[in-house]
Amino acid sequence: MQVPETFDYERASNIDDAIALLERHGDEARLIAGGHSLLPMMKLRLAFPEVLIDINDVPDLDHIRIDGDEIAIGAMVRHAAILDSALLAEHYPIFRDAERVIADPLVRNRGTIGGSFCQADPAEDLSAVGAALGGSVVVRSSSGSRTVPMREFHEGPYETKVGDAEILTEVRFPIRNATGSAYEKVERRVGDWAVAAAGAFVQLDGDMIADAGIGLAAVGADHFIVPDAEAALRGKPAIRESFEEAAQLCHDQCSPVTDQRGPEDYKRHLARELVLRALTRATARARGEES
Amino acid sequence: MQVKMTVNGEEREADVEARMLLVHYLRDELGLTGTHWGCDTSNCGTCTVAVDGQAIKSCTMLAAMAGGRDVETVEGVAVGGELDPVQEGFMREHGLQCGFCTPGMIMTARWLLARDPDPDEATIREAISGNLCRCTGYENIVRAVRWAAEHPEGATDAEEVSA
């Protein structure tokens, strides 16, 4: 079995401790939460941090709760807990849709939402969910917390706004009325990364679309989004023609890359098809026609 | 570094490198070779153990990260040498062939049944979807877990006779 290079191990007892350790060890240190992105990379000797700071003992990062007019999810919340959350299922069933197709149950027992966001893999499902829903990310350093809008958080593949001695502590999503959300993913096999995936969020005002969000994974959409498609939906009737127009814009404006999961034209096709399906289902949910 | 944890109810301690993976700690330091490994990429699940009651892949956890925690491996399942219902289900339903994925499957099945004592076929299939098996085509593993769900106390006396 492949094994990592040597490194030092530190275990943080709280957030301040984690930040202090990051400051002490500089940019050769990495936080480890679930470890399901980092450790495989280290075993394959594609990543070789000198220090690993284990934050699994850090308290107060494992909540899913209503906080004002937002849902707050702690960075250490495991995928399994997101999948099981009745609160999230009630407000944003997109989480349940997405979590069911993220890796496998054992990986979901360990992997965290914070880890997923910070890994910033362009095929990562929760990042696409976040992009669809909007909201914000809370990042903390020794000088305090700052809030980064969700859609600015990802700077590019594997790059985020989290600095060297910072830690993502929470992800927040606004609670809104008359909304529906859904996630659609095509994978070659259960547990595989997406060939393409689309998350959708709609807020209805009667028969009209008051607001909409679309998040795309694995098709080369900058920041996981296609703003023109969302703009095209706002103020339109919530009918198939509107969804098709937005889906077509996603098809046209994403930039998928051919790989063994599929050729570029197929992924583009999927962007359209999955956006169409996600919008349709999200709307049905907003209308209470589907759970 | 010194790593101490509870393994199958016993306090165990060893001086290991920080980079040592939990699966190697269990196999090489503690001699608990029932936990296997089959890939490098957290896909196969043959290394599944329970840490604080959660089924996890021990190839993707450092021994150091398991320090202070409660680890259970397949060796800890059969109490007093008697098979537990999950193990018995695997035997009765022919849920194993080469036996290599079996310890991981058993640990995942036990985790599932602790959460959901009466899972249907679809739930079982989803629960074991991170444990690969190359021999059984999964059918009899699903049946084995169902058997265990239906026999939380193991086989009845009548079944013993007819088995």
Added chain:
Amino acid sequence: MTATDVPISAEGNPIGFGRMHRKEDARFLRGAGKYVDDVTLPGMLHGAILRSPIAHARITSIDTSAAEAHPKVKAVITGQTLEGLGLAWMPTLSQDTQSVLCTDKVRFQGQEVAFVIAEDKYSARDALQLIDVDYEPLDAVVDAKHALDDDAPIVRDDLEGRTDNHIYDWEAGDATKCDEVFRNAEVVVTQEMLYPRVHPAPMETCGSVASMDPISGKLTIWTTTQAPHAHRTLYALVAGLPEHKIQVISPDIGGGFGNKVGIYPGYVCSIVGSIVTGKPVKWMEDRSENLMSTSFARDYHMTGSIAATRDGKIQGLKVDVLADHGAFNGVAQPTKFPAGFFHIFTGSYDYDAAHCNVTAVYTNKAPGGVAYACSFRVTEAVYLVERMVDCLADELGMDPAELRMNNLLKPEQFPYTTPTGWEYDSGDYPRALDEAMRIAGYDELRTEQAEKRRAYEAGESSMLMGIGISFFTEGVGAGPRKHMDILGLGMADGCELRIHPTGKAVVRLSVQSQGQGHETTFAQIISHELGIPPEDIDVVHGDTDNTPFGLGTYGSRSTPVSGAAAAVVARRVKDKSRIIAAAALECSPDDLEWEHGRWFVKGDPDNGKTIQDIAMAAHSSLELPEGVEGHLDATAVYDPPELTYPFGAYICVTDVDAGTGEVKVRRFIAVDDCGPRINPMIVEGQVHGGVADGIGMALMELIAFERDGTNLGGSFMDYLLPTSMECPSYELGETVTPSPHHPLGVKGVGESATVGSPAAVVNSVLDAIGVRAADMPLTPAVVWRAMQGSPLRMDLALE
């Protein structure tokens, strides 16, 4: 649980054939199985292999000094070290040679370059990074279709006089007659297809622990082998070690599927490592090494043509194959058959003529080809014919079940000699297909399919539905010594049986289980013959010092060959027990009758001796007839007179989302005829696993390459194995046509479903989308592109 006429033992087991829980499970369930990586010896060192990152390159220098300076490294072995020992190259199972550690140039990505031995496995891995190798890159031959081009780089310039990448041409059947049939045929359909490179990928990777005792000169090697005796002989030949000083132990094996038939460089390195260091050396490959360097399967580019009358009478079949063997011809198969048993490609139908030509080539890819439960390339053969029949059905507008039924061999045609020279001894093919169609509810499925198609065409749904059939005939149980050997070793199997004085027994076998349940099945065979409860029979296997010679477990040969040997040896014991019983009962052996483990005097059923009584008597002071020795044991070597011919009919129902190309296998019906079933539970388990293999190959498994030879299937993130979610609940059926020449009538089943199922899945998906051809794996992208009329070729990196 058991057939009514089989007595039940005190422990509830059938004394003979029937369902019975496996004896080996007790240790596996407790995590007490002993696999190679579980072997730990005092002072044991750990090896790791440095592999080439590029597919084709000349090595200009290797600097191992930094690795050797690592405080925990004990030795670094290179091709140069091995050259001094005459071990830099080793023979393959196909009369070729293979590099152990590279001395001249690397020929595939992942090829073995150096071997590090260290105190622990982490340090061994660390030291690999300290070895400095200079590679001078060369153009690579990756696409077999260009391997014979004039300007193709020569892979095997180590072979004297070699000016191209051609390995062999091999043909079977009558080309002239076949041409005539095709010339006169009303309908001819030609179809190109690729059975792509896949990998057996057992959950346990390959490895070995070698321990050379410097005093006695005895080498003990615990290793992942399906053929321990063949390995021992090969080590004796390769390394020049005396064979009686080599003990090969194949402990519990975590799946084989043909991956563990051959000898890999790592095994040889661990042996050399132990000789060099004087310590035991363990080498276990990681998953990437397993997928990138050990025996892959298939890689057959096939062009088939089928000839028929307009009303659907099949008349002829021909196929041209381009076989990609990789950088070394290392396929495992009987010597006379370089393309294995591929010439069984005419399958289960009657023809006027058939012909195949196989051209094999070297490429800059890992060596192999015969593995993955393939019955020596019967897999490729069945896929070819079952795809061609569907192509013909499509051309004729006929239902594929009807076309098959009309052309299947009829029971009265057996024994039947195929146009390529196989003699099928028995079978009732229409009955098996009927049974599969009955279980499936074939007509109802077709009705449902038509409704799904209508709704799809009306824009009401994106879902389509497919029904795919595959009918297979295998030739297994290799094989008769007159026809078959591997590297000169005839394919007969020995067996030894000893009955202890108290009537307990031990049977020793040359075959080795990798999950097939030999400890149970072989006990049941002895039990069936002698009436000894199976729990009283110990099966010893997997240790060359303690078992008779034989060629091992692959090609579904364990029950056809060693199973027959076990029956023969038990019958010898039974014959002797009759004489001893007669002596004890003071009567003539001719006066005795046998029933349920007991000889009794004809007409006086109370007057008899059980096999246990007889065993004690055999070891006692009872006076035995002149010339009869005491004790109760026997040996046998079984040379199968012919192969056995299992067959079956499979039906696969799929749901295909036309909007995304996603495929879901909804149902899989498998009707197998493997003769009488010794333990039906184990047989069903073998079928389940094989169907899962077929689903895997049909839908997701693939080792593809970049044009420079970079392997794109080198981890389980890229080489996808089916999970519990892709596999349906299988629906099994059976017919029983005993083998006329096997002592038990059994025919072998280990590979049937792997052989038969891929075509059923592919036929089903193509039936759903209404497309004649697309190559495996039918990933969502492949299915969608096939529907667009622009098929994808997946064995090379998509561009």
